[in-house]
Amino acid sequence: MKKCDQGIITRRTFSSIGRDVTFLWLLRVRWAILVCQLFMVTAAIRFFHIQIPLRIALFIIGIGLLSNAYFSKLFLERRREIPGWFPTLVMFCDILLMTILFFQVVSIFNPLSILYIIYIVLGALLLKRSCSYILTVFTATCYSLYFYFATPLPIDQSILTASHHYIHNPEILTVFNRQLDAYFNSHSYFMFFIFFLVVLLIVFPVGQIKTNIEKQEKVFKELDDERLKNEKLATLASFAAGAAHEFSTPLSTIAVASGEMLYHLDNHNSDPSLIEDANLIREQVERCRAILFQMSTDSGKLLGENVEKFNIQELVYEAIIFFKNQPQKKINFHNKVGEMHVIMPARSLKRTVKDLMKNALEASTPGIPVDLFCWKDNQYLYLEVKDRGKGMDKRLVKKAIEPFYTSKGHGNGMGLGLYLAKILANRFGGDLYLTSTPLSGTTATLTFALNRIHAEEKTHC
Secondary structure (H helix, E strand, O other): OOHHHHHHHHHHHHHHHHOOOOOOOOHHHHHHHHHHHHHHHHHHOOOOOOOOOOHHHHHHHHHHHHHHHHHHHHHHHHHOOOOOOOHHHHHHHHHHHHHHHHHHHOOOOOHHHHHHHHHHHHHHHHOOOOHHHHHHHHHHHHHHHHHHHHHOOOOHHHHHHHHHHHHHHHHHHHHHHHHHHHHHHHHHHHHHHHHHHHHHHHHHHHHHHHHHHHHHHHHHHHHHHHHHHHHHHHHHHHHHHHHHHHHHHHHHHHHHHHHHHHHHHHOOOOHHHHHHHHHHHHHHHHHHHHHHHHHHHHHHHHHHHOOOOEEEHHHHHHHHHHOOOOOOOEEEEEEOOOEEEEEEEEHHHHHHHHHHHHHHHOOOOOOEEEEEEEEEOOOOEEEEEEEEOOOOOOOHHHOOOOOOOOOOOOOOOOOHHHHHHHHHHHHHOOOOEEOOOOOOOOOEEEEEEEEOOOOEEEOOO
């Protein structure tokens, strides 16, 4: 299996695990709510002698019991993937069925109306913020309709009839009945007000707590990713330093031997092709040394290079000078930050900018210029290199930033330029973005957080 496929499977697995946990909590709460509803129906019939449509009540509760058993078997026991929208749909249906059940069974004084609050809390904890707000509005609407249209709890008239034997003035019973109705009405409105007050006190704080927890988890993940990147970079530096140390002796021996060979061939007027081969050996030895040195020093600089204050415009010009002796390679620098000063590792940034321009020039047709833009907004400093080459498809864009990946062919690059550029940008609160389409060129954009690089603009008096 390919590495990219494994990454996709991993992401899907973590996502499905999160949905399984959410749905598992929902199923457990549904079992408890269904038990409460059964108790409510039983108490209404056995203890309060309320005449209710029993078939309708049992039908609604039966739907909940069967669906919960089916969902448990289908999604949890058989390990089928749960659609992201499914828990939200189930909660909406539960609230609607529960409202119908309340209409059929009890009055607005039903103490189990607290189940509405439970669904609101559950939605705030388990669903996305937008879905939880919609669920809250829907629940409040159902409760309002239930409150407005439901009939009050009827008073058992047999009690009043039996009271005639002890109370000789029937007007007293009438007054008592009116006062009792007034009390129930005022109490119901008080419950209605308390319901919405509790909703306001629950939804927004719980949503804010959930948001803060998600932000903390994001920060922890970013710190963990940064730690892994630094570990990879340190491993790369250690590997390169060890390789340079191990190869130094044989490379030095080859360099000395090739030098003596070249000296001997020059003094004896040997075949020019042999002299050319000797020079090629020395050149390749120096190339091997340069590669090992660059791997160790570049990766080590990102971890240990001191920061310094410098002019971003001057640094870019110093990087452009490297290409001045190559007439077919033109770079247009569009500076929109003026003489801005930043505090960063200057050598690492210069190497990064130079590598991005080199990649763009190599991807472009000779003679066609490469554009380098530098600008900023309220949060970031942007360095953007744009070429007009062949471009890349989405697959290559994703692979281009991976370490040791190169499309330049054997011997023309190590595939570390973009990887080290991304690490440098991440170190200072930014990132590296590649956008490209076939036959339309490629744009590489480096971003740095202004508060991390202590950027300041030079003012002219």
